Amino acid sequence: MAVIRNVLNSFNRVALNMRLRSKLFVVYLLLSIIPLYVFVFYSYHTIRNELTEQTYSAMSNTINQISENIQDKMDNYTKISAALYLDVKLQDYLTRDYSESAEYLEAYEYINRTFGNIRTTHPDVYGISVYISHDRFPSDGYYIKPIDDTIRRTAWYNQVIQTFGNPIFGTIITDQEQTNIFTLARLLNINSLNYPYGVLVFHMKEDEIYSLMAKESANKDIFIADPQGVIVSAKNKTLLSTNLHSLLKHTVPQSPTGTFDTVYNGERSLVVYRTLKNGWQTVSVVPYSSFLAKAQTATTNLMLMALSITVSAIILLYLTSGLLTKRFERLLGGIRKVSREDFNIKLHDMGNDEIGQVSSAFTKMSDKIDNLINEVYKKEISKKETELHMLQSQINPHFLYNTLGSISALALRQGDSQVYAMVQHLAKFYRISLNKGKNIITIGEEIELTRNYISIQQTRFKGMLHVDYDVDETLHHCQTIKLIVQPFVENSINHGIWDDERGVGIVIRVSRDGYERIVIDIIDDGMGMDQAAIEAAILKTEAVSGFGIFNVSERIRLAFGDSYGVQVFSRIGIGTQVRITLPLHLNEQNCSHNE
Known part of the structure; x- marks a missing residue:
């Protein structure tokens, strides 16, 4: 295998460095001339063997x-x-x-x-x-x-x-x-x-x-x-x-x-x-x-015909490839001018075939590049906002389906009081999460949204969810993007419960560190994950649990910069800690107002 790989690598290097005309000749040789002569040779030997047998x-x-x-x-x-x-x-x-x-x-x-x-x-x-x-x-x-x-x-x-x-x-x-x-x-x-x-x-x-x-x-x-x-x-x-x-x-x-x-x-x-x-x-x-003379004569005539076809094809290929390569060279010259920021490109007599169409499109493109350069920054900003909205809109209906399933099940087994409570929590959850289409909410609202979600799940998992909150109330009015805590709480509930009697314990902590950052920790004592599972979760853009790790981290990065995002720490049998970091300096006015 190593020998074959070396041969292929050598062939690729040679092919990449060959001129287009040479490549066309090689392709014609491999696909036309060699098969033609192989066919003549095979035909002769087949006829020869058949005549010999007869x-x-x-x-x-x-x-x-x-x-x-x-x-x-x-x-x-x-x-x-x-x-x-x-x-x-x-x-x-x-x-x-x-x-x-x-x-x-x-x-x-x-x-x-x-x-x-x-x-x-x-x-x-x-x-x-x-x-x-x-x-x-x-x-x-x-x-x-x-x-x-x-x-x-x-x-x-x-x-x-x-x-x-x-x-x-x-x-x-x-x-x-x-x-x-x-x-x-x-x-x-x-x-x-x-x-x-x-x-x-x-x-x-x-x-x-x-x-x-x-x-x-x-x-x-x-x-x-x-x-x-x-x-x-x-x-x-x-x-x-x-x-x-x-x-x-x-x-x-x-x-x-x-x-x-x-x-x-x-x-x-x-x-x-x-x-x-x-x-x-x-x-x-x-x-x-005496019995192969006709076959040899026919083969000789066929070889002469193949030779004449080959010569004619080579001449035609030479002329055609010359027409192609000359136009490619002119187009390449225009590309080199653009690479030197010279956008005054004039390509004439390039024809109407694919090369001519590429040349025409390239000329038009070079005429517009000056105008487009000034718009790049605005387009990049618009692109980021679009990506942010697209990510925000990717709400997985899985949670909603599970909640409605729980409500239906409880409605059949118990009275309407619990159904009413769940509906209340559900209404509060969506009132905060939808937020009239706005992406930014306060940390207090994010915690309240999470509390409503947990209340619904506690009704579903009776006695199995043990949740503690350690929230710095001075950070309640600090701003964040919505739905960054709930997805990880959902992960802890769905993937952390490994003992139906013991359930799972979850701690939600909101604090500030010495680097002028807001730190939100979601800690559970569930099953935990190995390093491979953590890496797979970080790279996964779609998950059964809400937005997923990648989705939340990407939304934070797009909103506040690459210095902020999500970190995951976990050990099998011990539990998992998810740390979310947000900027504090962007929230100083709101946070100081609360103080």
């Missing part, structure tokens, strides 16, 4: 469809090879020990017919070969071929002899006709995994696989790779048998599906892949530029 979804659907088609074709090849793998007659021909040459001619006739039928019914099978490991059956070099050292050194042979008859799909090879083919191979055995008698190999053109994804390769690159990452099929045939991981500069994970970003052909690209049952992977690569 492209990923489309690529995933495409990859899934291609993978399913390839899987179906591989399953078909597997079923065909299984038919030959389980052909007992073919197994017998290939494992028999021929004693006469005419016997294997029958075998060749069966093999040619069987293999030929397969190639006829499945034209995508480019070739079929059986590699045998013995010399009991002569090779024809077409369907039947020997397993020589060259074959034994091949990777696919070393892989197939470890599969125990399960089909494996091999990588791309190129035949004598420069045709790219891939293979399916499976080990042939005599009803036992320990006695293989040959290897069945199907040859399929790479084009058969590529035809399944050719239509989807228009604006993207799709690859089929084996588990080692060797490319089996692709649009660019020069990439066949190369390593896809090296091409993408990223290893394609062996997870079922997934996506990642990489750099391909020098462009940042999105890669989506899916893994088939046999470990082959279908991989689609799309450069981001």
